[in-house]
Amino acid sequence: MTAAELAPRRTWPVVAAAAAIYVLFVGLRLAAFDGDPSSFMIAGDGVADPAETPSEVTVFRGVRGYDGQAYYRLSRDPLTLEPEQFGITFTRPAYWQTRIGYPGVVWLASAGGQAALVPWTMLLVNVVALLAMTMATATIARRAGRSSWWGLVPVAWGGYVIGIGQDLTEPLAGALLAGAVLAARQRRWRWAAVAMTAAALTRETSLILAFAVLASRVAMPIFPRLLRQEERPVPPWWVGLAPFVLYGGWRIFVRRRWADVVASPPDDGILGPPLVSLFEYLGSVDSQDIGNLALLVPTVLTIGLLAPAVLRRDGHAHERLALLGYLVVLACLPVWDRGQAYLRWCCEPVLLGWVLSLGRPVRVRGVLAGTVALVWLLSVIATVHYPGIARWPG
Template sequence: MSTGTQTASSDELIQQGNGQAGPRRLLAFLIRPSLVTALLYLVFIVALSIYKQYDALHYVHIGTVFSQHVAHGSAGYDGQFFYYMVTDPQHASAHIDDPSYRYQRIIYPLLTALLSLGQKALVPYAMLLINFVSIVGSVEIAAYLLKRRKLSPWYSLALGLYFGQTTAFIFDTTEPLTYFLICLGLLSLEWKRTRTAALCMSLAVLARETAVLFPLGYIALLFWRRRWWESIRFALISLLPTVLWYGLIVVIFGRTGLGYAPPFERIPFRGLFVFYQDHNRFPPLVILMLIPTVLSIIAFARATLLRRWGDCTWLIWGLNLALTIFMSIASYEELVSAGRLSTGLVLAMLLYGWQARDRLTLWASQIYTITFILYIAGLFILHFPS
């Protein structure tokens, strides 16, 4: 009798345990970096829309200079150019500052056109949706790759909550999609699908040219390991489509537009310190750009001294650091442009951290997570430009 009672009790405990396992699994699934990021962005965009009385079209930031050709009107921002490409492809050039330059970044407007189904009213929503999904998807991939190396997936929040991603989201620019495509490429490399990785990185470069620093790093690694054919193949897949597209741009517009982008500075952070007397612009640049970048430089110097290369990820990190350090005055002129242009640095730092299993670097990268809170506080309290 006692044995039977004990067996019955054991069965009841097992059933209770199984009953509790389901909710625990559901809770573990819901409390994950990507979904936390998604929730924060949803709350943010709803709150900002109510606070500013914005609808989806406001995030395109259409100015009167290009839409109505008012010489001394409002300039708007880059999202308007992609909007024109989708809504009026035949006459878009008339509303774009330099068509040969803007059409280099063709993937975002193409995807927007596909999702909006030819409906002009849906275009602003499609632009927001693409960037929202891209940010959340990037965090999900980064978290997965961290877990594969037995590292905390929560380090991935740095990528999703970097204020540069936030600015790109509310200004309808290409960076979230660009670095989501890079993340897809990194995931493909993890799964040993080199050709797919090269293709994803090719699309990333066609979304934003600064993404080229990532495939260049892997091409250099393959070349260094004397895997000549793989290096050539990766280069052809990841870079040749951009070369061909730029060639087509020359045929259409008569030039590539490569010279339109502002040149890099020769002195580190000169582009930032030019504004040291601007009391409205300089403090946010120091807090959101300079301090995180200096911390990244210190972490990079440490990794260099320890000769921990993390395959080619040390090189990719260094290239993205240089991009931020020598960024032009024009890029630092606006908090929005400075933040979104340096998004690749955040991903590169995380990439190095998980590849080299360097927890100290991963911890240092979390300063970028804090920038999300600071930027939102600036928008609602200090009235940063939005």
């Protein structure tokens, strides 16, 4: 039997394990809310009107809600031009509609956004996405000469717990990004471009990988010894350009559609000097921040373990540049007082850092797996009852 024939047998047990841990989490969260899948989207009466929302949508009182309620709206009507629909008001309509990937898939899978199907479909799409991501990461690990079981590490990151638990974009974006990395390593350039483009239309931060492909191509003649590796080639320039062109075209189209409907919101310029926000937060913590610190410490330790992978010469040049880009963005974000925010922002650097760390000593990978497992457990505990009787740290 060939290696190709054996591959599914080596990866399917890992996928089954991922299914077990996430089905357990989903089951616990459903049980906490009497089997109501709409509780995952966290519609709050600060944005959703309980008198106007469909009967199958639970609206939590006294909370503004979270991003999942916007994706629910788009899953019902992806090309809407209504500021208020299904009882939910868009706060930044063009911003949400630009992230069309996840709600677009849900709309298709729910037979055109059928009201009774959408809440369950939002949940199902994210679970299936994480299983697809597991298949990709397990295959990457096996091709790197490691056990396929190492593929569980990035999939178990706490940001994906939040993604499934609150109907967000991270699981699908993670699956597409992992698929793009795998396709590029297999030199399947067209599939890499397709996956990168789809990831960008799901979560625009995926464009950092596309930018890294272009930057590697530009820098290769300047730093040939550092970047030119025949056994680990950089994808062609068009693989990185295609996501920018297609995402940019969609973004312009969406913003022009909404320009005559609602006023444009202020720019989302949230980046500041590197690490300043983190140190400011650490310098101001008090007893109320204990829960967030318990989550932040293993998160920072995980990122610290992954960061040296940027310098590994045995890694693909575009992957190393992408990891560097994600780390720079992460360091400049003012999110450290909010566990949900920084765990979500860490999804891409954890994935890229893990890919590049497969060649590191087993003790390093073991510590990394331990910190990821701790963050996963803390994220599950914080999410299962949220926002009912639970409050997220930060």
